[in-house]
Amino acid sequence: MAIRSFFVPFLLLVLWFYSSLSPVLSLYEDQVGLMDWHQQYIGKVKQAVFSTQKTGRRRVIVSTEENVIASLDLRHGEIFWRHLLGSNDVIDGIDIGLGKYVITLSSGGSILRSWNLPDGQMVWESFLQGPKHSKSLLLLPTNLKIEKDNVIVVFSNDRLHAVSCIDGEVLWKKDFETESFETQQVIQPPGSDLIYVVGFAASSQFEMYQINARNGELLKHESAIFSSGFLRELSLVSSETVVALDSTGSILLTISFQNGEISFQQTPISNIVEDSSGPAVIIPSSVPGIFAIKINSVTIFIRVIGKGKLEVVEKLNQETAVSNALPISESQQAFALVQHAGSEIHLVAKLAHDWDANLLKESIKMDQQRGIPHKVFINNYIRTDRSHGFRLLIVMEDHSLLLLQQGAIVWSREDGLASIIDVTASELPVERDGVSVAKVEHNLFEWLKGHMLKLKGTLMLASPEDVAAIQSMRLKSSEKSKMARDHNGFRKLLIVLTRAGKLFALHTGDGHIVWSHLLHKSEACQSPVGLNLYQWQVPHHHALDENPSVLVISRCGPSSDAPGVLSFVDTYTGKELNSLSLDHAVVQVIPLPHTDSTEQRLHLLIDSDKHAHLYPKTSEALGIFKREFSNIYWYSVEDHNSIIKGHALKCKCTGEVADEFCFDARDLWSVVFPSESEKITATVTRKLNEMVHTQAKVMADQDVMYKYISRNLLFVATVAPKGSGEIGSVTPEESWLVAYLIDIVTGRILYRVTHHGAQGPVHAVFSENWVVYHFFNLRAHRYEMSVIEIYDQSRADNKDVWKLVLGKHNLTSRISLFSRPEVITKSQSYFFTHSVKAIAVTSTAKGITSKQLLIGTIGDQVLALDKRFLDPRRSVNPTQAEKEEGIIPLTDSLPIIPQSYVTHALRVEGLRGIITVPAKLESTTLVFAHGVDLFFTQLAPSRTYDSLTEDFSYALLLITIVALVAAIFVTWRLSERKELQDKWR
């Protein structure tokens, strides 16, 4: 009995553990923020409008290159509200109407919307159409009213519209008959009822239309010809004067159309600017009386005095940004200039009519990693002494947004993080004495107190203050954001590359920026475009003193055959170690599975002429490479003519310059898809660093299947060319999808399946021996997900235990891909409710933990779906044995359990990619989803079977132990007394 008394609790314990292993992984509401973080961004600001409303909080409305319109708090830079518009609905202009509506023009000028300024709800929407596509211009005249209705003037699609500000009704519209008329400006002189529409027809004709703003009636139409033509840019200097450049960029033309008469004034630039060389360009601005031109890198401000006379007021050699004019009183207009000078930026605010007096002149220290200022927006406020104060909103080269006021940066937003191109993870430094930056650990008392509080929480005895204390204690755990490696590998650095060419290191604990680095600009390359990130050096064995580094591949210029630039950046410090300007383009990068003695990974860069270049360029790397020379294969996809080619190395380059790190490639095979019926839409391979724990898969009937695991498998999906458009553009009969599994060493097609009546877009993920892909089924009119699993048959007869014991199996025999593989494939399809933006799969350190698919849905959420739901062996009535193995009965659609959204109640607005990084702890994987927003969390696809959870109550354990010990002593006393009594008896 005594023995039983010890066993039973253990048995129950085991039972309890089993019962807690339910398949649903989910979060309690108070666990939000414990392991996850979410950051909201808006992207690079294109246009900003300050709310001039006196009441309420100060706001600024911005539109961005990520197609977001947002209302920001001017005091702290927080987002009040924001909307991400569709990718085909690009914002052309924004403004504020009546002080309470945000007016946006988007979709190439076709859609005009009005939003409520305080809460961002849409008020109305108007669809504007016109005869042909044109520049779109939005104008909100302050004093123009038609029947008490404020009017919005929109020029779009070659038609002028006047729209009511209240309900979006089109009041009148006006077409322009002149052929090839290109509108440049729409001008509404304040206080008048006229609208001027000016632009060019053909290349040398200036056109001016004068229109009655009340009814759209054409009052006057004038045109004038200037024989040497125009550059298509105008700068407005007054409501009846514009400045243009002639087609050579050397003569300034002041065009005035006062009273409807057009008159030209020519001023050669060389007359007013000495030592001017090269063509000039007009910097678009709208400061009355002043315009700016740029010759080479010199910005020149020119004032218009009287009848077309021009005068240079200032020449600035530094990078300069100019704001638009801001009316500060009845007759005065102010504007701002921002200049970049080394580690500082100079701010100047001036009155438009008085260049020499400065309203504001300040210098602010600026982080060099922010680059040069790109844009500036000015806003004023009235100080207590009734003078004007100015605040400037500036957009920097790295896409960050800063508010400057009184010589200081009030707030800054790292909006470059809204456009991440590539992500990689890096370890943190190992914790050493003196290296650790962590705070002093809590003493025992504090620790106990914390746990007592937690216990109180579990027992529901905590007061609201206690609950708040518990929550903040959990969130602020100093362990989380420590700058050193942890035992479980949860703390890492996420190195991200943004479109602005800036690298950020984000701490996985709380998402703070550890360092940032704007890619170095060299003489040879003025504007590098970041492309990819690779792990260059991951020291772990014999090079532990070295810091890890990443390789950033960028391109010098927008075209794909522009020369590449390599930068090597230390991931601990963010310092650029080295930068190489290449003399060849980088079309493809192949990280090789070899490292040299300093743990630098060998990379093969393929250029546009099909030469392969080896990096690092050391003799040691070359030695390693030569040994593996014949084992290197890669493939290239030519989308436009539907060809996939396999390549291998041939010999050293036979160029004029002897370069021993350059190799010629030869084509091994090519798969040519019939271009009239198939078009490549998706290609996926396995992740290079994926770990597979076991090749064998034990079936319910004690049978063994061997997974066909090869790094050289490629999944290709092709669709009918007709069906490559959006859903609804084809009928099921003329659309199909073909999925292939291709071996990239031999070019052999291992599997091919056709889905009739299916349509793209196809999103796929490849892991171990399976592929999952998502597409649209036109017949059922639902989305579908398919799974293909591939198994190796050549090893299938290794089931006999005796064979294994006696070593008569072929498991260790070498596999050559050139021998024909005996494979079998299984596949199955299921319906899936949502559109998908991205699919990823969880990855763990050893690959033992079961996998989950991470599906980025159209609602910008990330859904975790167990791989068991996508198992081709699912059947409607699984046998008992199969059920025990964990096979789920077949259903026609995949379940969407709201609790399994890893993003829980958050949205990763504009979701583009999902990245998983294994933690050191086998059960756990780190998930990073990025789009306009960033989201990070830890996931345990099979629960944390190898560690205690965060909310494990140590206090309860202590109490139990204490209680047990107490009970033991009590019972011991009792039994002793009993025994004594027995003996007396």
Next chain:
Amino acid sequence: MDQVHDYENLVADIIAKGMQIYEVLYANVLIGKLPKSCFATKGFALSGRISNVKVILNGGQMYLRGHDGYFSFYYVPSGTHLIEVVAMGYFFSPVRVDVSARNPGKVHAALTENKRGLSELVLKPLRNEQYYEVEEPFSIKSLLKSPMGLMLGFMMVVAFFMPKLVENMDPEEMRRAHEEMRGQGAHSMSTLLPGGVRN
């Protein structure tokens, strides 16, 4: 309510005007409604932010729901389309919309999840979505169910009810059992404990 009415008038107006000028366009404007009443407030934390509701046509074109609840898509070609609604906290079935080529303006809509047809394009969520596990209220039962609770409970049983059980046993049988035990080398409770050996 007034605004809804105004909007309806406006929409009718636009359509009427559109009919006169562009006959094709009439069929190509898809107007639907997301009634406010369907976003029932059930003490759900997200219900306050229903302004962030998106209607997506064919996985690309997007429309943000205005305060009146109407949405519209322009230049929708005839054919079969898919409309998805994204609203945090609600599950909407995608809607299959057939825009007829022969009868302009005729639209047939059906939910793809349960294949139910819609007489008008009024979209309602199928169900609410709860993203968090519901915190179970504290109960003695759950505490007892935990391994610690079980251990404690068992100890209690052993400590307090065992003696009772023993008492209720036949004294004859008791003695026999005791004898047996002593004979085997004594496995009484006390001998198992430190300092409990006292022979």
